[in-house]
Amino acid sequence: MTGLGAGPKTGPLAVVGAGQAGALLSIYLARQGHDVTLYESRPDLRRTDIGAGRSINLALATRGIVPLVDVGVIERVDEITIPMRGRMVHAVDDPTPALHPYGSRDHEVIHSISRTDLNAILLDAAEATGQVRIEFGAELESVDFDQSVLRFTGGRTEPFGVVFGADGAGSRVRAAMAGQGSCRFETQWLDHCYKELTLPPAANGSHQLDPNALHLWPRDEFMLIALANPTGDFTVTLFAPTATFGALTSTDAVREFFLSEFGDFAVLVPDLVEQFQANPTGRLGTMRATGWSHEDRAVLVGDAAHAIVPFHGQGMNLAMESVRALDRHLRESPDDLGGAFRRYECERKPDAEAIADMALDNYLEMRAGMIDPAHVARRSLALELERRHPDHLSPRYNMVMFSTMPYAEARDRAARQAELLTAAMADPAVDVDGLVVALPELPALDPLADPEALSIT
Ligand SMILES: Cc1cc2nc3c(=O)[nH]c(=O)nc-3n(C[C@H](O)[C@H](O)[C@H](O)COP(=O)(O)OP(=O)(O)OC[C@H]3O[C@@H](n4cnc5c(N)ncnc54)[C@H](O)[C@@H]3O)c2cc1C
Numbered sequence: 001m002t003g004l005g006a007g008p009k010t011g012p013l014a015v016v017g018a019g020q021a022g023a024l025l026s027i028y029l030a031r032q033g034h035d036v037t038l039y040e041s042r043p044d045l046r047r048t049d050i051g052a053g054r055s056i057n058l059a060l061a062t063r064g065i066v067p068l069v070d071v072g073v074i075e076r077v078d079e080i081t082i083p084m085r086g087r088m089v090h091a092v093d094d095p096t097p098a099l100h101p102y103g104s105r106d107h108e109v110i111h112s113i114s115r116t117d118l119n120a121i122l123l124d125a126a127e128a129t130g131q132v133r134i135e136f137g138a139e140l141e142s143v144d145f146d147q148s149v150l151r152f153t154g155g156r157t158e159p160f161g162v163v164f165g166a167d168g169a170g171s172r173v174r175a176a177m178a179g180q181g182s183c184r185f186e187t188q189w190l191d192h193c194y195k196e197l198t199l200p201p202a203a204n205g206s207h208q209l210d211p212n213a214l215h216l217w218p219r220d221e222f223m224l225i226a227l228a229n230p231t232g233d234f235t236v237t238l239f240a241p242t243a244t245f246g247a248l249t250s251t252d253a254v255r256e257f258f259l260s261e262f263g264d265f266a267v268l269v270p271d272l273v274e275q276f277q278a279n280p281t282g283r284l285g286t287m288r289a290t291g292w293s294h295e296d297r298a299v300l301v302g303d304a305a306h307a308i309v310p311f312h313g314q315g316m317n318l319a320m321e322s323v324r325a326l327d328r329h330l331r332e333s334p335d336d337l338g339g340a341f342r343r344y345e346c347e348r349k350p351d352a353e354a355i356a357d358m359a360l361d362n363y364l365e366m367r368a369g370m371i372d373p374a375h376v377a378r379r380s381l382a383l384e385l386e387r388r389h390p391d392h393l394s395p396r397y398n399m400v401m402f403s404t405m406p407y408a409e410a411r412d413r414a415a416r417q418a419e420l421l422t423a424a425m426a427d428p429a430v431d432v433d434g435l436v437v438a439l440p441e442l443p444a445l446d447p448l449a450d451p452e453a454l455s456i457t
Pocket residue numbers: 016017018019020021022039040041042055057058059060138139140141166167168169171172194237282301302303304308310312313314315316317318319
């Protein structure tokens with residue numbers, strides 16, 4: 001087996017895809033002393049308008065913050081994030097929205113961040129290493145492992161030694177690995193889609209809704225969410241069954257739908273119908289892959305390895321946490337690349353599976369749970385128990401968003417906690433505090449998980 005820096009198959013290191021995973025990985029590889037070429041099919045987003053309709057902002061949480069601290073870009077990230085303290089729930093029959101805080105501690109907030117601005121920070125940091133060359137407009141078509149060349153559209157070829165597939169959910173690196181029999185994958189499509197809209201700023205440029213909350217309009221079968229941007233606007237996303245989108249074909253149908261379901265939102269957006277008709281409708285799926293590497297020649301990161309539905313706001317956080325794990329495995333086994341790749345998958349695959357399932361569950365919690373009094377009471381009890389026993393219990397949402405314990409551990413702990421909450425809700429005489437302190441202690445946070453890394457005011 002060969003390492004990244006020596007051996008018969010040594011050749012240029014190629015990262016394909018300059019999203020969060022590819023840009024971050026390039027920085028880590030450069031920090032290990034390697035020269036890297038980063039190939040990206042699209043133009044440089046720092047110099048081009050990438051256009052509306054493709055998840056303009058994202059929720060950043062602890063697992064994503066840690067690698068950003070690690071590679072030294074957190075101060076720049078801090079300048080562009082907006083903290084969100086909880087879900088601001090807009091009920092259909094109540095004109096006053098209600099804030100449901102995410103946690104009982106000050107730092108338990110998530111952060112709205114522009115995808116473009118975050119990627120730009122990572123690309124700048126990659127270039128600043130002096131070891132990463134970025135080629136924009138380079139769309140990979142296929143990987144020829146026999147000839148050790150990457151084939152791009154237009155007929156261009158480039159030699160490679162090792163290729164890192166960070167080319168997103170539809171990865172062509174993954175397809176090439178599947179062609180070698182190394183990787184199997186399957187995408188389970190949801191029968192729900194999404195569409196992004198923009199809630200513009202008020203006439204004086206300020207936000208029309210409280211920017212420090214994730215706004216949620218839960219409507220059981222579907223929901224609307226809104227995250228603030230520093231520019232005074234909100235990125236708003238409608239998630240709904242495919243059939244609902246299918247019925248919204250006329251101007252009147254769209255107007256009527258928004259006015260009856262999301263009236264307080266609809267009145268704030270004068271060109272709502274035009275936006276709805278102009279913006280694309282996106283599909284939602286979970287891509288599960290087995291075999292994230294091909295010998296010591298190729299490995300997958302980010303959505304290329306594990307694409308999940310966006311309902312836990314974790315796809316990017318998961319992607320960046322996985323990149324950091326890969327960096328660690330590469331450093332631990334510098335002379336056994338194939339082994340490092342396999343150990344990376346062994347570590348991360350159970351976690352990717354766990355968050356994929358929890359993300360699917362969270363759709364139900366957001367669109368239906370938030371308007372179910374029993375569910376809301378259960379969540380309040382979990383938060384109260386966390387306040388009383390912070391070393392032993394943390395609600396599932398909080399373990400996913402504000403801890404660095406493996407996702408699979410968060411899922412398993414949550415299952416035990418769920419039994420305990422069910423028992424306590426069914427019988428007030430149950431010694432719930434006794435049951436909680438009998439739970440194993442929660443693991444410590446990663447040392448880089450500084451709760452004050454990002455401003456929360
Ligand atoms: C509606 C929606 C909302 C989301 N909200 C959140 C959220 O709040 N929080 C969160 O953590 N995650 C969220 N996600 C998930 C998140 O966007 C992804 O998990 C994350 O962006 C994955 O990063 P990546 O770098 O692996 O892939 P990508 O960001 O998809 O990057 C892949 C890159 O590869 C390039 N590329 C693709 N094919 C080729 C090719 N053939 N040749 C060269 N380059 C190529 C692409 O142009 C792109 O730049 C959301 C996703 C969606 C759809």
